[in-house]
Amino acid sequence: MERIELVKSIEANAERILEDFTEILQYLRSEGSDRCDEVQNLLFATRRMVDLIDSALEIYHYLIRLKYLTADTQRSETAESRDRDKMLEEMFRELNSNLGV
Known part of the structure; x- marks a missing residue:
């Protein structure tokens, strides 16, 4: 998954958490006509x-994936910059050896 997809998934799960939390409050606030209705609520x-906890764990999972996706990108950028630095050093060594320095 790309970063944008991960962020969209995180946002969708956050909205689901808010909806679940609202419904939980409605169930707990409503009074049943008898004991059976209260147990059902x-x-x-x-x-x-349980749905709320599941959504929270999914958000955690997506955040971990986003963290490692970002870390992999940064790691590859630093590796590329190291490769460029090595190439530049080799070019200067060749230039110095050709000039007799």
Whole structure:
């Protein structure tokens, strides 16, 4: 996945977390007419809590991937700059040897 796709996935999961949190509050706030309705609301709230935790873990996963994607890019850039530095040093050595310095 590219960086943009990872950021979009993180944003989508953050929105899902907010939706789940809102629904959890609605389930916990509503009062059932009997004990069965209250248990059912608690069950639905628990399911939403699991979804919320799952979304949070997905965001963590995407952030880790984004971190290593960025680190790989930086590492390859530093490797390329080292290669360029070595090439430049070799060119100067050749030039110095040709000039007799």
